[in-house]
Amino acid sequence: MTGVVADGAGVTEPVVDLSGATASLGGRAVLGGIDLTVARGEVVALLGANGSGKSTTVRAVVGRVPLTSGGLKLFGTPIARFRQWRRIGYVPQRSTAASGVPASVREVVSSGRLSRSRLRPLRRADRAAVERALQVVGLADRAKESVNRLSGGQHQRVLIARALAAEPELLIMDEPLGGVDLPSQRILAEALRTQVAGGASVLLVLHELGPLQPLIDRTVVLSDGLVAREYGRGEADAAARVHDLACHPHPGEPAETDRTGLLT
Numbered sequence: 001m002t003g004v005v006a007d008g009a010g011v012t013e014p015v016v017d018l019s020g021a022t023a024s025l026g027g028r029a030v031l032g033g034i035d036l037t038v039a040r041g042e043v044v045a046l047l048g049a050n051g052s053g054k055s056t057t058v059r060a061v062v063g064r065v066p067l068t069s070g071g072l073k074l075f076g077t078p079i080a081r082f083r084q085w086r087r088i089g090y091v092p093q094r095s096t097a098a099s100g101v102p103a104s105v106r107e108v109v110s111s112g113r114l115s116r117s118r119l120r121p122l123r124r125a126d127r128a129a130v131e132r133a134l135q136v137v138g139l140a141d142r143a144k145e146s147v148n149r150l151s152g153g154q155h156q157r158v159l160i161a162r163a164l165a166a167e168p169e170l171l172i173m174d175e176p177l178g179g180v181d182l183p184s185q186r187i188l189a190e191a192l193r194t195q196v197a198g199g200a201s202v203l204l205v206l207h208e209l210g211p212l213q214p215l216i217d218r219t220v221v222l223s224d225g226l227v228a229r230e231y232g233r234g235e236a237d238a239a240a241r242v243h244d245l246a247c248h249p250h251p252g253e254p255a256e257t258d259r260t261g262l263l264t
């Protein structure tokens with residue numbers, strides 16, 4: 001099995017272990033048998049063309065899309081018995097932080113901490129984690145503002161801060177760079193670096209690796225609901241190039257699909 005690492009207690013299971021996963025949406029098969037692992041401390045990027053199944057895969061991992069067959073274990077526990085959701089931080093694909101609810105930036109970020117503190121009032125350590133997360137995404141000076149007054153990219157940063165505030169062991173982010181400008185992408189890269197240095201594992205859906213590239217241990221390319229290819233750390237440039245050609249073909253240049261048949 002890939003992605004198994006040893007720790008002080010002996011051999012440890014991957015934090016995510018998806019095997020032969022199939023799923024359907026609207027009566028259509030969307031995942032055709034995905035094998036995906038994330039080892040403890042590993043940073044895995046999921047790439048692929050639009051509609052290849054990236055979001056569905058991570059939504060399956062967080063239990064939001066039921067599998068029609070195959071298996072999923074989180075932290076070594078089958079999904080049906082898994083209850084420790086506070087170990088996982090999930091940032092869904094671009095959405096609003098609070099649809100119409102006049103919550104402040106700090107309140108939304110604090111809500112990430114509440115799930116960890118089981119709805120107890122926040123203690124000093126909780127408040128410190130919230131402030132750190134706000135600093136990390138560069139929104140500390142806007143903490144009192146209503147999230148309704150933020151731009152789309154700033155919303156995204158609030159959602160990222162909410163996930164970071166929980167200090168999860170596994171952070172799952174669906175297109176965290178979407179609509180986020182380059183300085184903020186760098187801030188996010190730094191935030192992730194800190195999380196990973198602290199032992200966190202990360203699963204990211206990305207359209208391009210951008211400033212996150214140096215952090216990524218493994219890149220998994222999806223195509224039509226299947227894993228088309230995996231790239232290791234030293235192959236990040238190749239992964240980025242395959243993805244660029246498949247998803248953003250340059251005029252006059254054949255898409256990588258035409259040349260390799262990898263990404264359809």
Ligand SMILES: Nc1ncnc2c1ncn2[C@@H]1O[C@H](COP(=O)(O)OP(=O)(O)OP(=O)(O)O)[C@@H](O)[C@H]1O
Pocket residue numbers: 025026027028030048049050051052053054055056057
């Ligand atoms: N609620 C739904 N009902 C029916 N089909 C869906 C639904 N959500 C997604 N799909 C289909 O499932 C397939 C995979 O979608 P998914 O969102 O996982 O792709 P993706 O790789 O994340 O794409 P993108 O890069 O555009 O975000 C697509 O063909 C999509 O049309």
